[in-house]
Amino acid sequence: MAQASEHKMMKRAYVGVLSAVVVLTSACATSGGSVEELSSAQCVSAQGQRFLTYCASPQAAEQARRNQVLERARLAGESIDALIPLPTDGAPVWGVASAPVTVQVFADLRCASCARGHEMLKQMMAERQGVRVLYRHWPPGEDRELRGAQAGLLAAESQGKFWEFLGEVYAAPQDLSARRLEAIALRLGLDVERWREDRDGEYRAQVIARDRAIGERVGVEGTPTYFVNGRRVVGLVSAEEWMAVVDQESAASEALLKAGVAAESVSWRRTLENYQPVDWEAVAEVEQEAAEDEFEVAWIPVGESPVAGAAAEDARVTVVVFSDFQCGFCNQARGTWDALVEHYGERGLRLVYKHYPLPMHPRAAHAAAASVVVEDGGDFWAMHDLLFESREDLSDERLEAMARQAGYRGEDLYARMRSDEVTARIQADVNAGYAAGVRGTPTFFINGIKLVGAWSLEELAPLIEDQLELAGVLSELAEARGEELYRALVEVNQEPAER
Structure with missing residues (x-):
């Protein structure tokens, strides 16, 4: 995790964010401000962004590097294997x-x-x-x-x-x-x-x-x-x-x-x-020639993903987490996202879970599929906890037992797991992650601001507080709520301050 000095630097990078927003949005208001006009406000410093994106360990750093190469390869037009198998329905x-x-x-x-x-x-x-x-x-x-x-x-x-x-x-x-x-x-x-x-x-x-x-x-x-x-x-x-x-x-x-x-x-x-992952040697040349990764703030649609905490209309801070049920760092980080919901849920924080099964984890896609099935016929968050607790054993028998424990009463778990509907939902999450430049798991997006690794509640608290205050300003000034407010907050965070 980040050292205390890094924490202080990150916090200092956000000091003055609210005051800058107030000045900028007030200027917009004098000309009949709107969400569109506010979207060009510059609220997040480049220095702060550098400290917001980092890897929690050497292992996570290597996975981050590989996912960055994958994104570069995609942008360069290289062919990429999907992380989940080919659908079989609909073909002769x-x-x-x-x-x-x-x-x-x-x-x-x-x-x-x-x-x-x-x-x-x-x-x-x-x-x-x-x-x-x-x-x-x-x-x-x-x-x-x-x-x-x-x-x-x-x-x-x-x-x-x-x-x-x-x-x-x-x-x-x-x-x-x-x-x-x-x-x-x-x-x-x-x-x-x-x-x-x-x-x-x-x-x-x-x-x-x-x-x-x-x-x-x-x-x-x-x-x-x-x-x-x-x-x-x-x-x-x-x-x-x-x-x-x-x-x-x-x-x-x-x-x-x-x-x-x-x-x-x-x-x-x-x-x-x-099903084979990407051949990293084949894209090594792309890695050598690629520029630095530019994805640091991104809007991630909530879609049909599981949500904990505040309801959509009451949400002021949207935390999207891309996670893998076999990832040890994700298991460490889930304590943080549970704490975020507990401490800030009533103040307008919602947590959105996105699936990002990595090729290096052979049972991650199975676990993701099982959780999607349970979400439709049981308690996703109960299944979520069970999967992490049993991440060393995600055999078919354990998946079946955990699904039942989480309230699933369907007849054929495996048939549902391999359905096109379940496959499409996981693929949608993976696609959203690629588009936003996800580098590994866990990756958080807090009102669009990307953070990689297993951050603690204490380290995230300054950013959460700043975003809550920013949301208060925007919701009052632009009379925005729900998804409109979420998108406006991301747009504000996408413009680094020039100071």
Whole structure:
């Protein structure tokens, strides 16, 4: 933690903040001040910011460095793997839903390598059991013929002929003319009138856009790209290499089945274990060339996240914490955020919890998913405490027991954990963290002001008091409350004072 001298320097950096705001906002008021005019007020010194952002330990510093590199890589356009597995709902499926091995393929209908890869998939489905294939559109271009072929393929899906139609298209991928596609529909015995209507439906474009968004999120750069229970395979490989990967996953999945894991949970479990974090060596050059990180104040939307303390309309200080249930520093810091709610909740402080499971913690994403499920059907904060207390043992059995203890009474915890809805909520938190320049866990944003590490209540008290007073001025002057006040406070804090 910070030494006493650092604490004093931080406190001195904020001395005079309120008086400066009063002067500036009074000047705005003489011209009919508004939230927009107040947003340019300069209230937080650059010196203060330097002391507000630091790491609590060498280990936290290393994680902060890595997350900073990750943000730089993102800004430089490097591909980045998501911290959670690929969603499986909404894609055409070849095989049974409970298959323990799931192959997701991102493919282009004009790609000759994708066509040859499709033959390899046909061989796999004929020779191997317990495997399913999911198809994702990955269009490198936006030409009319390609869009028409994608729409025609999706229209065939509505009549149960997706895979047959795909095989016919891949027989001559260089010809995606409308005449040929309609001939395929006739040859497969489709209701052609219905096929035409479905082909022209607006939702086809939405499906393709969704697939592309998923591909961009997981770093797809070319076709074909496969994910075998989360294991990335790029390009056309030999049949022997491909079958070796599938057989390895089949053996690992069989072990889980023998251990009593439900069949429908095996592929999801293996994907969580296999999904790879960022290759840090690949982005080392970005790290060397990047400028200093600039994210020190940021507005974080509250969204659907769990909240403790003051109600939204009464909130004057919003503390957003990005946390990981397997992080020892987060466990240390939770005493601080509990104390913040206890001491300042009645004065207008609310605490917002955001999930930020780190790749270095293999069970963090599981714990986050379980807590989201419990939030909808139990007591999130009780589950939050139990997860931290049991962070050394976050096995499936413990997650199930803790969920029950926290009031969850649903039938299938694991099915809910792997649902697209839960995945999307965690991903939204991760995305918000990246956008705000989160460097590690725990990371706090106090009315947008970033602090990294396990700060104590005593160290945070001066900043909390200053922000409460600032909120009082803004709420009275601009008559702002709730989310409007929160955003105005962040805007004020985003402008460093030039003094």
